[in-house]
Amino acid sequence: MAFFIWKDEFSVKVGQLDEQHKRLFSMLSDVYEKMMEYKGKESIASVLSGIVSYTMTHLADEERLMQTYGYPEYAAHKLAHDNLKAQVQDYLDREQRGERVDLIDVALFLKNWLFSHIAEVDKRYASFFNAQGLN
Ligand SMILES: [Fe+2]
Incomplete structure (x- = not known):
């Protein structure tokens, strides 16, 4: 079941980045599905590893395009990405230290971040x- 359905209103008008965002939506749906059957035995890192690593790849691709084309708002945009990376890392570090980290919190955080960031x-x-001719 798809919890998050892509709609045209999410389009950023650049095909390759829309495709990456669509993939993130579908991965997020998978995480939600997995969360429903989460028994608390797996680490959050293992449940979220796919979406965390693909998110990092996506942010790096976006940053590369912005730099290649000389996007004037690059610095502020990069800062937003860096904040996300720091918060994701903080969840993983807390779990690593043995603190109880709620998977639902992490998944909701990622979902809210992604929706509002786009x-x-x-x-x-x-x-x-x-x-610049990039569509
Ligand atoms: Fe971005």
Whole structure:
């Protein structure tokens, strides 16, 4: 069951980045599904490892494109990515130290971050990239 359905309103008008965002949505749906049957025995890292590593790949790809095309808001955008990475790392570190980390918290955090980041931060590069011929 897909918990998160991609809609055109999420489009950032750059095909390759839309495809990555779609994949993140579908991975997030899988995490939610897994969360429903989570028995608390696996580590959050193992449950989230796929989406965490693909998120990092995606952020790096976005940053590379912004740098290649000289996106003027690169620094602020990179800062938003770095904040996310620090928060994800913090969850993983806390679990590593033996603290109880709620998988639902982590999944909800990722979902909320992704939705608002696409809507408020990623969409800002759409017209810039399109003007550079990147669609
Ligand atoms: Fe981004």
